[in-house]
Amino acid sequence: MQSMSLLGHTANMSKSYLDGEEREMEWRKKVTKMRERLKSRLDENTIDGKRDDNLFHGMKLVSSTTMFGNFTEICYCEETQEYLVIDPPSNMLRFSVQAKLIQPSYPLSGTMLFTKLLWCQKAKVLIGYVPNDDMIWLMTSFCMLYQVIRNEFRITDIFYEPMTNEIVVAGPNKVTRFPLANKESTMNPWKTMAYIDSEYGALWKLECMSLIPASTSMTRLAGSYMTTIYVLPLEPLKEKEDIVPVMFLARNPAATEAAITALLFHDTSQWIITGDEQGNVMGWDLELHCIMSCPGGHKGYVQKIVVHPSICGFITCGEDNVLQIWSCNLRGKVS
Structure with missing residues (x-):
């Protein structure tokens, strides 16, 4: 009886050992699957479990279309969900988000000679303008003309501020604003600001500019001349300061080794974010302290910097015909 009891106990121990071993094997299989699933999700070249070696940091070609002619500008209209492409001299082509041509195109009158387009979502207005000229065209989303404005100075760039529903018109050394609340009536500029950097003399002008929106606490303008970066006010710092050259909110002389190009x-x-003639890419806070620096980010000058549509980052393209994606999370460039 005792030997049978021992045999039964031994059998139970063996069974428990086997059950424990099976449970451990099952557990190990689950952990392996979890690791594989995690690795697959972290793999930038994998989507839905399928690997694609042509995929680069989450961007993949979805569709394409062939375009013929000399196109000067492309703009996305959120109201119609179409890409509008200027086909000079008198045509506005329309493309869907799937890159399919939409017919008919919008005809432009012989006086609508703009080369740049800007969509103002809150005002539901298309803005057309020509750099280094003084004309501004206001249109509906279907390119029907509201009115034409002659600006008081030559235009370098135009920005839209949705919180105040106005366009900010920037020139070489002046900035003015047009409210869009009553776009059907005659529009007049207001709060024109003039700037000058006396250290550079009469040749000084703003070369590169970007709007700092009201969501940052106040509307400002970031600008550059040669190797100097500025933060400029869009509101007078003192009473009756309109048209008088105003103080810069921040200025960093010789911030870059080469002239800023973007x-x-x-x-x-x-x-x-700045890019210069030597291909250096740098990031600055609003007090113009350097946050990130990548010498030689491009071979040749930086041509363009745009916001990345999904990650907290931006995209640069340079004279070297290279497009690069950068991260703004202080972990360096995303390569």
Whole structure:
């Protein structure tokens, strides 16, 4: 009886040992699957479990279309959910978000000679303008003309501020604003500001600019001349200061080794991003302290800086025909 009891106890121990071993094996299988699933999700070249070696940091070609002609500008209209492409001299092409041509195109009159487009979502207005000229066209989302404005100075760039529903018109050394609340009536500028950097003399002008929106606590303008970066006010600092040259909110002389060729205010990180003639890419806070620096980010000068549509970052393209994606999370460039 005792030997049978011992045999039964031994059998129970063996069974428990086997059950424990099976449970451990099952557990190990689950952990392995979890690790594989996590690795797959972290793999930038994998989508839905399928690997694609042509995929680069989450961007993948979805669709494309062939375009012919000389196109000067492309603008996305949120109201119609179409890309509008200027086809000079008298045509506005329309494309869907799937890159399919939409017919008919919008005809432009012989006087609508703008080369730049800006969509103002809150005002439901398309703005057309020509850099280094003084004309501004206000249109509906279907390119029907509201009115034409002749600005008081030559235009370098135009920005839209949705919180105040106005356009900010920037020139080489002046900035003015047009409210869009009553776009059907005659529009007049207000709060024109003039700037000058006496250290550079009469040749000084703003070369690169980007709007710092009201969401940052106050509307300002980031700008540059040669190797100097500025933060400029859009409100007079004193009473009756309109048209009188105003003080800069911040100024960093010789911030870069080479002349700045591209500039962007990145709203999410609240950095001013600059690119220069030597391909250096740098980031600055609103007090113009350097936050990030990548010497030789491009071979040749930086041509353009735009906000990345999904990650907290931005995209640069340079003279080297290279497009690069950068992160603003202080972990360096995303490569």
